Amino acid sequence: MSEETMKLKFIGKILITGEMKVVTGMHIGASKETVKIGGIDSPVIRDPMTDFPYIPGSSLKGKLRSLSEKSLEKELFAISHNPDINIHVCTDEHCEICRLFGSSKKDKNEEQKHIPSRLIVRDMHLSNDKELFDIDTGLPYTEWKFENSIDRISSAANPRQIERIPAGAKFKFELVYDAEEETELEEDITRIQMALKLLEQDALGGHGSRGYGKVKFERVTYTGYPREYYVSGDESYILKDRDSVEDIVTAFKGGKND
Numbered sequence: 001m002s003e004e005t006m007k008l009k010f011i012g013k014i015l016i017t018g019e020m021k022v023v024t025g026m027h028i029g030a031s032k033e034t035v036k037i038g039g040i041d042s043p044v045i046r047d048p049m050t051d052f053p054y055i056p057g058s059s060l061k062g063k064l065r066s067l068s069e070k071s072l073e074k075e076l077f078a079i080s081h082n083p084d085i086n087i088h089v090c091t092d093e094h095c096e097i098c099r100l101f102g103s104s105k106k107d108k109n110e111e112q113k114h115i116p117s118r119l120i121v122r123d124m125h126l127s128n129d130k131e132l133f134d135i136d137t138g139l140p141y142t143e144w145k146f147e148n149s150i151d152r153i154s155s156a157a158n159p160r161q162i163e164r165i166p167a168g169a170k171f172k173f174e175l176v177y178d179a180e181e182e183t184e185l186e187e188d189i190t191r192i193q194m195a196l197k198l199l200e201q202d203a204l205g206g207h208g209s210r211g212y213g214k215v216k217f218e219r220v221t222y223t224g225y226p227r228e229y230y231v232s233g234d235e236s237y238i239l240k241d242r243d244s245v246e247d248i249v250t251a252f253k254g255g256k257n258d
């Protein structure tokens with residue numbers, strides 16, 4: 001029996017950081033088990049330690065993935081435990097979606113194949129909570145809005161109170177990209193940048209078609225940590241504060257900081 005070996009590939013990390021501004025009220029819902037606050041029908045998710053509303057990294061990552069799948073017109077499959085949810089997954093480790101966002105799927109020989117995600121999306125926390133503290137809506141740091149749907153047959157109204165993170169709220173964001181293939185670096189970072197752009201023209205969270213969840217990404221900054229930095233500890237390898245994809249990719253491929 002021959003022993004299969006695998007060599008890990010790692011050429012460094014790129015951190016993409018900045019601020020996400022909420023332009024129109026945003027609703028990212030908490031699970032149904034969460035205790036209702038002030039009779040709100042549909043509360044937002046909050047950090048249990050601080051009570052601040054926050055945005056789970058999984059919400060942002062899922063949205064960036066689905067927008068990227070759509071832009072590449074990828075083939076979608078229903079996921080096994082929920083046939084209502086369709087996502088793109090495949091077994092090609094160089095697939096533009098799966099290498100970035102991860103994949104787990106059975107191959108032709110019915111063997112489960114995992115493609116680890118090159119992208120980590122951190123939870124996003126409020127960066128201007130002091131400003132939001134002053135707004136008086138009866139709810140901490142949020143507002144609520146009535147939505148009314150009318151039954152087309154009986155004309156009965158179904159009013160609901162939906163809690164929203166108000167326009168003007170700002171969240172720090174941090175995406176961590178693991179660079180494995182130099183040849184795919186520019187394509188991956190460009191895809192992330194375009195996914196953020198697509199999201200600005202789409203919506204984050206619920207009720208997007210009714211105007212909720214318009215966001216804007218500001219002060220987007222790229223910082224490169226080439227493998228040499230982690231091996232040597234020499235901070236002069238760090239590629240600090242690049243403000244475009246082109247700058248960070250050129251610097252990353254060129255090696256040491258100037």
Ligand SMILES: [Zn+2]
Nearest residue numbers: 089090095098
């Ligand atoms: Zn794929």
